[in-house]
Amino acid sequence: MAEPLLRVSAVTKHFQGVEALGAVDLEVAGGSVHGVVGPNGAGKTTLLNVVSGYVPPDEGRVVLGGRDVTRLTPQRRVPLGIVRTFQNIRLFGGLTVLENVLLGQHSRAVTGARSLWPLRTGGDRRLRAEAERSLELFGLTDYRGRRAAELPYGLQKQLEMARALAARPKVLLLDEPASGMTAEDRRSLVPRIRELRDEGLTVVVVEHDMDVISNICDHVTVLNFGRRLTDGPPGQVLASDEVRTAYLGT
Amino acid sequence: MSSFNEAVILTVGINVLLALGYWIAVSTGKYSFGHTAFMAIGAYTASILTVNFSWPLPVAMVAAGVTAAVAGGLIGWMALRLSLLYLAIITFVFSQLVNLLISQWDYVGGASGMLGMTGTTVPLVVGCVLLAVGYLVLLSRSRLGLAHKAIREDERAAMASGLRITRIAVGAFATSAAVTGVAGALSAHQLMVITPELFGPHQALLIILYCVLGGVEYFWGAAIGAIALSLLPIYFDWLNEWYEIVYGLLFVALMIVRPQGLIGRGGAGGVRLPRLIPRRERESVG
Numbered sequence: 159m160a161e162p163l164l165r166v167s168a169v170t171k172h173f174q175g176v177e178a179l180g181a182v183d184l185e186v187a188g189g190s191v192h193g194v195v196g197p198n199g200a201g202k203t204t205l206l207n208v209v210s211g212y213v214p215p216d217e218g219r220v221v222l223g224g225r226d227v228t229r230l231t232p233q234r235r236v237p238l239g240i241v242r243t244f245q246n247i248r249l250f251g252g253l254t255v256l257e258n259v260l261l262g263q264h265s266r267a268v269t270g271a272r273s274l275w276p277l278r279t280g281g282d283r284r285l286r287a288e289a290e291r292s293l294e295l296f297g298l299t300d301y302r303g304r305r306a307a308e309l310p311y312g313l314q315k316q317l318e319m320a321r322a323l324a325a326r327p328k329v330l331l332l333d334e335p336a337s338g339m340t341a342e343d344r345r346s347l348v349p350r351i352r353e354l355r356d357e358g359l360t361v362v363v364v365e366h367d368m369d370v371i372s373n374i375c376d377h378v379t380v381l382n383f384g385r386r387l388t389d390g391p392p393g394q395v396l397a398s399d400e401v402r403t404a405y406l407g408t
Numbered sequence: 409m410s411s412f413n414e415a416v417i418l419t420v421g422i423n424v425l426l427a428l429g430y431w432i433a434v435s436t437g438k439y440s441f442g443h444t445a446f447m448a449i450g451a452y453t454a455s456i457l458t459v460n461f462s463w464p465l466p467v468a469m470v471a472a473g474v475t476a477a478v479a480g481g482l483i484g485w486m487a488l489r490l491s492l493l494y495l496a497i498i499t500f501v502f503s504q505l506v507n508l509l510i511s512q513w514d515y516v517g518g519a520s521g522m523l524g525m526t527g528t529t530v531p532l533v534v535g536c537v538l539l540a541v542g543y544l545v546l547l548s549r550s551r552l553g554l555a556h557k558a559i560r561e562d563e564r565a566a567m568a569s570g571l572r573i574t575r576i577a578v579g580a581f582a583t584s585a586a587v588t589g590v591a592g593a594l595s596a597h598q599l600m601v602i603t604p605e606l607f608g609p610h611q612a613l614l615i616i617l618y619c620v621l622g623g624v625e626y627f628w629g630a631a632i633g634a635i636a637l638s639l640l641p642i643y644f645d646w647l648n649e650w651y652e653i654v655y656g657l658l659f660v661a662l663m664i665v666r667p668q669g670l671i672g673r674g675g676a677g678g679v680r681l682p683r684l685i686p687r688r689e690r691e692s693v694g
Binding site for chain 1: 555
């Protein structure tokens, strides 16, 4: 494998003495979709939290494109290209759908005194037009003026992804993007993630739905009890007896 | 204009300025319980400069705003990363500390207070209110205003969008303190005599109530709250000693019927008062 875009080296994390991650390694190639799977409590979300900066690791390093980002806060990782969504959707519920996407652009927007300029002026006009296009792409144009909290669950998931993409990430971390979605929404999720990969985006996805994983991932890492069990192409990994035993208990 | 009407306009104007100043901090979801500290800092700074150094009031007001902003920035930097309960405690203790220092400081008259200020004018107060309103209109339509709202809504989500939440919140807190300091300077020159007692917990609570009554979602809610609460005691003085009881009951009723305040929107995503102690987030390891 060429030099990975994202490298997680020997990351260890304990919560009140319980090991959530034990010396986990992860290498994610640029422009690929990398799945992280495992049974409940395997450490998947903790791994995502460490990569995005929400949880500092006890040991180990997170390196993005050759730069060590281990000690950076989540908000400092966003402009570098690490952006995430959450397992339990976190939108700005009282703000409109459009405002949510505009906030996703924050790391690319004007700063200092110019951030007091009205949103429709200067460079912000271009970003605003881009936000409108993003709403169109995610089928949210009709809801642009509605408060995010008023949207149905499936659309909230779409909005969260639209907001994350508005930051123009290099690595997009998706935490269970299919959970709670209707079958129809799930079907539209797969081509959307493939499309993003084809445009050159690197995606790390934590997901329980094995259909989604096998359909979108180029590479899969399996975690169990906070340790890396195995990794490889999805077909090979998901068919292995070791994984079936850990994951399904059979 | 009769002196009564002038006094009413000055009082209402200064209280509106206090409410607008406080709202700037509230727009990021940060509630201070000691904003009177910044009011006192502004009042005494301006009074020292006008009385002891013969500075013109408008220049002294700028100095008052800057001094209060520096104090607000320092307190904000120390306290804003903590939960709202700690912020409440730290700001309250800070205001008590400022109060204590002033009452022990002979240079400004100690507990018996400071006098010698000349009166302020209606155009000066109205001009300051208009400036504050202009700033808030700009803020409400800008990316910075959007960032304030995002921090108020959900700090974790704001971090995920790359918002430097501490920097933005401290900036808002310092601006809030500056406006409060200017209001303090005006207040001192309206009253012409100031004592530490004027900047006690009762005044701190009043500033919070201006915002809460009107609703914390929009700045004009805070302004309307301030206008209502400034006029009520003037025009309902016939209630006599029943006044504070009626006042309290009105607030209890409002919190039950319209927790979002008079102006705020209700329903899903409506802006209400935050929990002092945040719900413990369940840490998922799955």
